[in-house]
Each structure stands twice: as C-alpha cells, then as structure tokens.
Amino acid sequence: MKFEIPATQNPIDQTTVIGQPRDRIDGPLKVSGTAPYAYERHDAAPNQAYGYVLGAAIAKGRILSIDLKEARAAPGVLAIVTASDAGKLGKGKRNTATLLGGPEIEHYHQAVALVVAETFEQARAAASLVRVDYAPSQGAFDLAAEKERAVKPPSEESTPTDTQVGDFTGAFAAAPVSLDQTYTTPDESHAMMEPHATLAAWEGDKLTVWTSNQMVDWAATDLAQTLGIPRANLRVVSPFIGGGFGGKLFLRADVLLAALGARAAERPVKVTLHRPLMMNNTTHRPATIQRIRIGATKDGTITAIGHESWSGDLPGGGPEVAVQQTRLLYAGANRMTAMRLAVLDLPEGNAMRAPGEAPGLMALEMAMDEMAEKLGMDPIAFRVLNDTQVDPEKPHRPFSMRRLNECFRIGAERFGWSRRSQRPAQARDGRWLVGIGVASAFRNNLVTKSAARVGLDRQGVVTVETDMTDIGTGSYTIIAQTAAEMLGVDLDKVIVRLGDSNFPVSSGSGGQWGANSSTAGVYAACVKLRETVAQTLGINSSEAVFTDGEVRAGNRSVPLARAAEAGPLVGEDAIEFGDLDETHQQSTFGAHFVEVGVDAATAETRIRRMLAVCAAGRILNPKTARSQVIGAMTMGAGAALMEELAVDTRRGFFVNHDLAGYEVPVHADIPHQEVIFLDETDPMSSPMKAKGVGELGICGVGAAVANAIYNATGVRVRNYPITLDKLLERMPDAA
Secondary structure: OEEOOOOOOOHHHHOOOOOOOOOOOOHHHHHOOOOOOHHHOOOOOOOOEEEEEEEOOOOOEEEEEEEOHHHHHOOOEEEEEEOOOOOOOOOOOOOOOOOOOOOEEOOOOOEEEEEEEOOHHHHHHHHOOOEEEEEEOOOOOOHHHHHHHOEOOOOOOOOOOEEEEOOHHHHHHHOOEEEEEEEEEOOEOOOOOOOOEEEEEEEOOEEEEEEOOOOHHHHHHHHHHHHOOOHHHEEEEOOOOOOOOOOOOOOOHHHHHHHHHHHHHOOOEEEEOOHHHHHHOOOEEOOEEEEEEEEEOOOOOEEEEEEEEEEEEOOOOOOOOOOHHHHOOOOOOEEEEEEEEEEOOOOOEOOOOOOOHHHHHHHHHHHHHHHHHHHOOOHHHHHHHOOOOEEOOEEEEEEOOOOHHHHHHHHHHHHOHHHOOOOOOOEEEOOEEEEEEEEEEEEEOOOOOEEEEEEEOOOOOEEEEOOOOOOOOOHHHHHHHHHHHHHOOOHHHEEEEOOEOOOOOOOOOOOOOHHHHHHHHHHHHHHHHHHHHHHHHOOOOOOOEEEOOEEEEOOEEEEHHHHHOOOOEEEEEEEEEOOHHHHOEOEEEEEEEEEEEEEOOOOOEEEEEEEEEEEOEEOOOHHHHHHHHHHHHHHHHHHHHOOOOOEEOOOOEEOOOOOOOOOOOOHHHOOOEEEEEOOOOOOOOOOOOEOOOOOOOOOOHHHHHHHHHHHHHOOOOOEOOOOHHHHHHHOOOOO
C-alpha cells in the first residue's frame, strides 16, 4: 500500500480500541520474569557455552602479539577467537568501528578476543590469562583541543551539513539586539538496563542469533555481510529488549563474536557485554560545542539566527546533527547553520535518543531564554512571536500540523507560569531558591517503509507477524490494538509476534518512527486481509464493516471466524510513504515546564515539578505514550544535572564506565511528572494519523531545567551537566 494522500473512510477512525489507554499485553510476562530476553534463552539451543569478550587496553595503536597458551590450558576452555583466526570478515555498512580489532586498534575496549568455556566464570578467568602486547600510538581524545582541526563532513541529501538563507552575517551585525554564546554538552551513555547480549547457534551453514537489537533487518543484513554468508542463511530473533535508546540500533561485537565463537566451539555460545564494554565498546552520544547567534529587533522579531556545532567521531563517522531543529523551529529571514566534525579516537559516537535535537535544544532553548532576557520579554512570548507555520528555510513547504503555541498556552495555564518572577533569584522556600523554566520541544516526524503479515484462523483469532521490535515502548500493545480495530475483534483475540527476521520487514524501533510506521504497516496488511475476508464471504469489501467479531454489510451479518472455516486466511502488505516530505514538513512539537529548588548554601538542585505538553498526532495508546514521555523527561533531567562520560584525555577512554560512576536519575531525583497530549490527528502523517512521541519527550527538557536554575539563582551555566560545583561560587548571598 502506498500512502501519499490523507486517508479517507478510514476504519482506524472508529477508535474503539486505538487511542484507548490499554495495559501492555507483554506486561505480565515482564513483571513475572518469564519474558525471554536474549541472554536468558536457555531453551533456544541445547548445550550452550559461554563467551567472554576481552577489550583492548589501549585506545590507539597496534597489537604486536597475543599469547593464548595459558588461556587455552585453563579449565573449561573450548575455543578462543581473535582477528588472526576468525577468517576474512567484512564490515556492515552501518558500523563505523571494526567489531573485532587486530592488529590495528581503533578505540579503547575494542574487542580483541573472545574466550569460550563451559561456564561464564571459566571464560572470564581464562580471559584474564590472555597476554596482549601492544604498541600504543598517539590519539586525539579532546573535542575542545581538536575543534580548530574539525572539518566539514560530507552532506547527506536529507541532512545537509550547512544551510544558508539570506544574509545572516549582515543581518546579525545590524541587529539592534543580539546574542552570541557558546554552549557545551558532554559525551553520554545509553546506560540501558539490559546489556548487549546474544546467543548464537549454527546448523550446518545456517546461523540463528537470539539477540537484543532494535532493528532486526539491519542486524541480519550487516551480520551476513560481516560474516560473508548469504542473507538467506541467517535468522535474527529479538522479541524482547530491555532498553535500547539507540544503543542497539546497530550490529555490535556481542553478535559477531557469539557467531564466531559458536562456529569455533561447534556449540551454541552466548555472549554478553559487561558494563564497561557497554560504555567503551559500543556507541555513545558524542559531546558537542555549539555556538548560537541570534539577532532581533527591539520588539523581539528575530532577524538573524545562526547555529554552529562541533562534534567528534572515529574516522569515517558522522557528526552529531545538533543544528537540525534550528533549521525549522523559529522564523527569521536570515539564517545559517553549520556542522563540523573532528576525528577523535574515542569509542564510536552515534545515535542516542533524539540524536541531534536532544543536545541541540539544550543549547538553542537556553539561548532563546537569554535572548528574551536581553529584550526584556517573557520567554514564552518571545517564542510565540517568532512562531512559523512554514519551513523557514523552504517557505513553500507548510507544516502538516504545528500547534506549538497551543502547547505553550495550555502548559502556562496548567503550570502557573504567570506566578513566575521574570527577575531571577526572587522566590524562596525555606533554604531553597525556587525557579521555573520553559523550553520548546521539537522532533521531526520520521516515517519509513514497514510491512506485516496478518492471519485469521477458524476460531476468529488474529495473528500479526512483523519483525518490529519492542524496546520497552509498548509495540506489542499498539500493534494488537491496530489489528483489533481494523478487524473488529476484542484485544484478547489478537496474537502479536515480533522481532524475527523470518517475518516481514518492518520499520524497526528508532528515530521515533517505530509506532507510527509499524502500525501503518499492520494497517496495510489488515486492509489486505479485510479484502480477502469480504471476498470469501461474498461481501463487497467497500461496504464491509468489521465490528464485534462480525462482518456486516447492509442487513447481512456474518461471524468473522466463518471466513476461515475452509482454512486460515492471510493478508500481507507494506506501507510505503510517497513524496509528502517535498510538499509538507512533518514534525512534532511540545512545551516543557520545570520547577526547581536550588539549595542556597550548597547549590544542590532538586527538581520539584515537571510538565510536558505534546502535539504529536493521534496518540495510539495514552497510557504507553505517557510512559514514554515521562521516561524521556527523566533522561532529559539526567542530561541536565548529572550525566557525563568523563574522558581520560591522556589515555582515551571513558573513566566512569559503569552505573556506579555514570550517574543517572533515580526515583528520589524525579517528582511527579504530568503529561498532556493535545487532541489531534494528522492525516498527512500516515493512515494512523499518528506521529512519534518517544523522543519528543526528551527534547528541550535539559534547557527547561537550566532555565529554571537560572530563574532560581541568577547563575547561568552553559556547560552541561549543571553540577553544583559550577554554581557554588556564583550563588547569591544565602542570608
């Protein structure tokens, strides 16, 4: 099915199941501990052995020799895999770093060996006996030091490196009021609960991997390419994922090494990356340096806006696209954005929840508040004044739907914005200085082709199969709701099977595209099945109404199950999106409000209240969507106040590479969070009229926290995270 125009006479608009706050159907499995995650697939293959990954002890250089003698003689050891005996390996197109290093070492903790043994403990003990002799070489590990050597990376059609509209330089120089500030964000870790883990088993020349991966088809394609085997000989299974946040979008070392270890040991092998390897071996959100310049007339109209960003990655990597929201969020006749990329010999920088917009808005939305103060304007009023209903770089493209100002209006009323003092450091609650901050939320609405197969049996049970994944987001539930709505059955009559490369290729989970695209693919398959059912029952499909387990047309009513009396019926199709992006800009919007208390003596910051108002098309399930948004708000709070991978700029590794040293928010850090969804549908987006929301919830939160801290204390910190040491010396008198 090709979707190019708004859907009409859409069965999904019944919204008797879609749009309802249904419990997650996978919830009982997870709370009872019976959901089979990758490392727990004890029954998937018999006689499993254990692999332990040895990471490089240097960040850049060469392996001179590896002595495996003691390790091979250790108890229980079955095999040891290194680059020298792994055979010829290719490289998946989505991998920047080489997954098995040697003799060249590209980054610290790059995998250099896998030890396979009868037990995990034996494998770990034997790995400690592997002796590696390295020849280190000088690397580059400090973004600030490499900033002047950063270069313009290659442009992609969807995300050009630089953009220019009008005369930014002249307009900025002529602006009566202007701002020119630099902001920094640090390297961050995905820090998901479930580690990267894989069980691999060979049957002859055919390989099955049970793994934790957000994009099943990407994993299968890149693993086949890396191993040099036909794609048809490979099956990837990933039905339950304990968090990803983008860290499991791509093929990682656990998958490759489990496959190589299983081949070497001639037994199924399971591999998990321990926490330090998760942080240094896999991907992370790269640090940024961002310069923002804004020029405006005295009444607050933006006349010039420029955003430059510097980030780093391994050779062949790409930039953190921190300027992309600035290209779309506010009006302004004269505009400039630019990205520069430095070569850094740190672990690979890549996608983490809302790549680009999350760190980009941490800078832009602080700058907007600073500019509002220079103008003597309310920060919301300044943003509303500079709203735009068209793409400001391509004015011929209107937004399909944009209700940012309504998000601000509703949020301001609910949060009590009118009680905020525009002058900072005025509100006290005992020892706490109290402040309120706000920021825009913005994330593009990405869509991608997605397919599904839907079957009906003689009991009237509907089964959905698609390689879509559930990373804790509720995919099982919204897909079941879609099929139930389309075929007019109760939710308990729907079985959903996900995360298997034998199923039709879906959008996968990433980029906030998963919910809208995957359910649209299920919609397309259900349309096919509806046509088959109607034809089987002798009913005109254009007149058929599917409801209450029946198919109705005119005065005729037939049980749905009767269509499958002669055998199961199947509908399979994909949703393909046309060229709407050429005529309309599709994005999601919101407003974040935060109240903080800052201890007047210690500068400790505590978040007291949080509110998100989101405009993101039809909300497929308000309960699971709210869960996504409050989780994203929590991550935004972490980014603002504590999260930072500390780089050892001498030896090139992340020092705090575990959950003891890498701080993330816990329950005590987060108060009650409120989420409001605007009641809207966007028919331009998909037949579901939905959009993504899981990443919108993090976009802008960090700046809202920063702006609240400034409102509380009068201290502006432009280098995240905003820890108390950056506030303490500049705090107002505690008396």
